[in-house]
Amino acid sequence: MAEESDRLITAGTPIFRRTTLALFAAGFSTFAVLYGVQPLMPVFADEFHVSPAESSLSLSLPCAMLALALLVVSPLSEVWGRKPIMVASLFASAILTLIAVIVPSWHGFLALRALTGLAASGLPAVAMAYLSEEMDARAIGLSMGLLIGGNAMGGMVGRLIAGIITDHASWRVGLGTIGILALVAAILFWRGLPPSRRFLPNRMRWRQVPGTFGQHFRDPGLPWLFAEAFLLMGGFVSVYNYIGFRLLDPPYNLSQSAIGAIFVVYLAGTFSSAVTGEIASRLGRRRVLWLAILLGLVGILMTLSERLPLIIAGIVVVTVSFFGAHSVASSWIGRRALRDRAQASSVYLCLYYLGSSVLGTAGGWFFEHAGWSGVVAFFGALYGLALAIALRLSRLPPLVPGPSSDPDR
Incomplete structure (x- = not known):
């Protein structure tokens, strides 16, 4: 047992840096490919003559496909291994993105976007499982935060590149550039991630798969965490889906480049994910989760201002x-x-991406019928419910302590 424990990856070691850098690149690639279309939604609405809600399908469809495919891909990773699944996912999603930019029709483009989401499903859940298996308990909060930081960086850079290049060339060139960057990230990941050292392959019996999923819903805490993923991501993606429509119109009249530049604030996500993960590892997740959600309700109220600096803040x-x-x-x-x-x-993550898909598109209905204040009300309802769940989780009794120094099970 001691020998197994010694093989866990600890923070500050060379293998920790190598692992987190590779997973940072993977998160970057996945989020750039998925969310690079977000600032382009007003462009899609104009070019293909669709509504704001319909233009959001360029993001909602791949997220829905990704969400459903996760339920199949993660059991496969128990048989085939973590790294092979993740490598195949990153290369396939990058290549499909490059193909999508040459498709002329809206429906053809959406079909390629849906396939991209299907391909991208091999990374998110498998990466989380890889970290849970390979990382020391004291390092998992920081490593998970850095993985999510890669997501944030990919989301930011993808949106920024797409917005700026669209202003100076076309959205196809912008999205194609994202595909090339994703391909480079896939190569870095393939060469950089250490093979699993603690993974033990299982023989997959598909009849048993529903039971393995069902056991998690019998836990008193996990279903509530699944619900949090749906609500938090749904509210968050609604803000970014429709803020561009608001700021392109008077009195702001921002350019597509300026809209893309707003996504630089994703750097704040890169920082906060790592820092909050580290704080939660020290103080306990029960004490930190509800405070983070409450902060979001404060932020969305700030966007009701008519002053651009306060909206961005x-x-x-x-x-x-x-x-x-x-x-x-x-x-x-x-x-x-x-x-x-x-x-x-x-x-x-299935609920996370379904939140992005279902609630992200639903936010378009509120925007079309009540403008930005409708989006704010929608976000407030989602995050208010998420806050209530987080407060419930703060009173959740821990599991019987296992061989881990993490007290927050």
């Missing part, structure tokens, strides 16, 4: 809140699920 606060809360909740999944962690992670 509110978006920064919402971003810090979301990535902090997501870092806490996702790392809690890995500690709370004592077995079949990949399945637990995949359920969490």
